Amino acid sequence: MNELIEQALNGRRRAIARLITQVENDPATAKQTIMKLFRNTGQAHIVGITGPPGSGKSTLVNELAKELRRRTRTVGIVAIDPSSPFTGGALLGDRVRMRDLAGDSGIFIRSMASRGSLGGLARATGDVVKILDASGFDVILIETVGAGQAEVDIARAGHSTLVIEAPGMGDEIQTIKAGILEIADILVVNKADRPGSNRTVKALKAMLMLGSGTVNQGHHGPKPVTDESAHNSGKLDDSWPVQVLETIATDGDGVKNLVDVIIAHKTYLQSSGEWKNREFARSKQEIGQILQTEFLDRLYDSVPLKEWEGLIASVAKREIDPYSAVDKLFARSVQNE
Numbered sequence: 001m002n003e004l005i006e007q008a009l010n011g012r013r014r015a016i017a018r019l020i021t022q023v024e025n026d027p028a029t030a031k032q033t034i035m036k037l038f039r040n041t042g043q044a045h046i047v048g049i050t051g052p053p054g055s056g057k058s059t060l061v062n063e064l065a066k067e068l069r070r071r072t073r074t075v076g077i078v079a080i081d082p083s084s085p086f087t088g089g090a091l092l093g094d095r096v097r098m099r100d101l102a103g104d105s106g107i108f109i110r111s112m113a114s115r116g117s118l119g120g121l122a123r124a125t126g127d128v129v130k131i132l133d134a135s136g137f138d139v140i141l142i143e144t145v146g147a148g149q150a151e152v153d154i155a156r157a158g159h160s161t162l163v164i165e166a167p168g169m170g171d172e173i174q175t176i177k178a179g180i181l182e183i184a185d186i187l188v189v190n191k192a193d194r195p196g197s198n199r200t201v202k203a204l205k206a207m208l209m210l211g212s213g214t215v216n217q218g219h220h221g222p223k224p225v226t227d228e229s230a231h232n233s234g235k236l237d238d239s240w241p242v243q244v245l246e247t248i249a250t251d252g253d254g255v256k257n258l259v260d261v262i263i264a265h266k267t268y269l270q271s272s273g274e275w276k277n278r279e280f281a282r283s284k285q286e287i288g289q290i291l292q293t294e295f296l297d298r299l300y301d302s303v304p305l306k307e308w309e310g311l312i313a314s315v316a317k318r319e320i321d322p323y324s325a326v327d328k329l330f331a332r333s334v335q336n337e
Helices: 002-009 013-025 027-040 057-070 093-097 125-134 171-178 197-211 227-232 255-272 274-302 305-316 322-336
Strands: 045-050 075-081 107-113 139-143 160-165 186-189 243-246
Touching: 002 013, 002 027, 002 125, 013 027, 013 107, 013 125, 027 125, 045 057, 045 255, 057 075, 057 139, 057 255, 075 125, 107 125, 125 139, 160 255, 186 197, 186 255, 197 243, 243 255, 255 274, 274 322, 305 322
Parallel strands: 045 139, 045 160, 075 107, 075 139, 160 186, 186 243
Antiparallel strands: none
């Protein structure tokens, strides 16, 4: 394992792939791996890309990777695919669309099965991103499943969030209703050569104007309380102006401008201090998730299965309420320790 980690830190592609596979399949290996390479992370610009199915996310990611490579950036791509109902593995649709990136040593693509996880991301996404970050990739693109209204986890998984829309799908209304508009750092209307693209752009810009009167608290959650953040609270002068950009990913039109804006957003994050705020929010969420998982695992280990099933049966029969059942489990767990 140590040798594999060392090779991955040196950018060896096969070692990176093997390490990711082990991290996906074994939580204990994931824990040990992240503990050993965590100090090498924190350099990559993590860009989340979400949007409804059919909006052209995979094609756009393909073109973004090409443009970033023209600018000598190395690119890691984590594409979250729906799980196969038969094997549980990723359907690998994104790999098919990105096959023309194969052979470029500066690009690493990994498809991951969502495996039933909500929020558009797989459970091991964060660990995989850390491996790619520690391996030296400059930019990491995370493409979500594209399930629609539930896909807001991506906002806290990275530094910059792109929300992709397409004309003629009615998705601007769904986006507004779902609140996905609020997580966007950059809005992209892809397939801009289709009829109705102007209407989609206008609808999104109108919603941005309607929301401009509220204080931007940041879609990554509350910022850590510091003298600087307290001083700047309530001010919109230094906030990032969300832009609505148009692209035609199949032709590469608008992609160069989109990359310019992505890089400008990174510059803004670093110069404004928002980069640190988002790292704080992301770390807080990650610790909470790990703590929840660890606690449940220990609880399952400390309480016999018969007691679990007995309490569940009691709740189902209305002999005890769920809150009292949880209190009993807590007490039993503490007693066993």
